[in-house]
Amino acid sequence: MxxxxxxPRGRVRIRMADGGTVAGSTEPTRILDWRHPNVSSLLxxxxxxADSRDSADxxxxxxxxxxxHRIAALRQAHRWIAAVVQPVYSVQDERPVSEVLRRxxxxxxxxxxxxxxxxxxxxVATRVRGLLVDGRFWYPRFPRFHRLVPxxxxxxxxxxxxxxxxxxxxxxxSWLTVSELFGGLDELxxxxxxxxxxVGAETLFEALSRTAIDWDGATVCxxxxxxxxxxxxxxxxxxxxxxxDELFARHGQTxxxxxxxxxxxxxxxxxxxx
Numbered sequence: 001m002x003x004x005x006x007x008p009r010g011r012v013r014i015r016m017a018d019g020g021t022v023a024g025s026t027e028p029t030r031i032l033d034w035r036h037p038n039v040s041s042l043l044x045x046x047x048x049x050a051d052s053r054d055s056a057d058x059x060x061x062x063x064x065x066x067x068x069h070r071i072a073a074l075r076q077a078h079r080w081i082a083a084v085v086q087p088v089y090s091v092q093d094e095r096p097v098s099e100v101l102r103r104x105x106x107x108x109x110x111x112x113x114x115x116x117x118x119x120x121x122x123x124v125a126t127r128v129r130g131l132l133v134d135g136r137f138w139y140p141r142f143p144r145f146h147r148l149v150p151x152x153x154x155x156x157x158x159x160x161x162x163x164x165x166x167x168x169x170x171x172x173x174s175w176l177t178v179s180e181l182f183g184g185l186d187e188l189x190x191x192x193x194x195x196x197x198x199v200g201a202e203t204l205f206e207a208l209s210r211t212a213i214d215w216d217g218a219t220v221c222x223x224x225x226x227x228x229x230x231x232x233x234x235x236x237x238x239x240x241x242x243x244x245d246e247l248f249a250r251h252g253q254t255x256x257x258x259x260x261x262x263x264x265x266x267x268x269x270x271x272x273x274x
Contacts, residue, residue, distance in 0.1 A: 189214075
């Protein structure tokens with residue numbers, strides 16, 4: 001049994017937007033505050049131009065607008081975030097990216113937001129797909145506290161707008177999901193590293209670099225080992241939103257405000273691998 005007492009009241013979570021009509025954006029938001037000095041400092045560390053569209057004017061001769069270069073830059077940013085921003089449990093999905101970088105620790109959702117900010121800062125539009133995920137997906141991390149796990153978790157899954165064909169058939173031509181950042185889902189599932197078990201130090205954020213994270217059940221997964229098909233945990237597809245700010249404004253965060261206030265000081269200092 002999972003907890004429904006801690007969930008926000010009065011929220012009706014149904015699909016609101018179609019992916020074909022959500023264009024995404026490169027603009028900063030309250031969460032994706034990429035103009036903040038903390039984010040600018042990160043961009044300098046990983047050698048990502050502040051806006052690749054302006055590289056010619058700045059004297060940068062690299063073709064930073066090509067899809068291949070942009071994917072390479074996002075992969076580099078992902079590796080830096082995975083190495084430097086400590087994975088912890090957190091229930092504050094609306095925490096600004098600049099604050100996550102200042103703390104040098106963040107949840108899977110918060111670290112994905114950092115990656116989105118890097119993309120927007122370099123001229124790559126992003127959007128998110130809202131997924132309502134069964135709380136049982138996180139049972140392996142809380143084996144003695146199942147009753148405290150929310151019965152539904154709102155997950156913002158990023159997508160990046162790039163020129164060129166999509167790696168999968170279920171998306172419009174130029175959108176790349178964060179699941180596909182390191183290759184096609186079928187290719188990743190055949191890598192031999194096993195699927196995602198949701199145990200140990202590895203979170204979804206780290207796992208997407210080595211294995212398929214498939215929320216749609218469209219991937220041919222290995223017959224043995226942990227599954228890469230996570231579609232059984234998806235309770236509802238909430239559709240696409242121009243930003244995670246819009247998703248959380250419409251559907252709320254996973255926990256109610258009081259629960260977040262009480263839980264955050266404890267969870268935010270607990271390593272996700274503990």
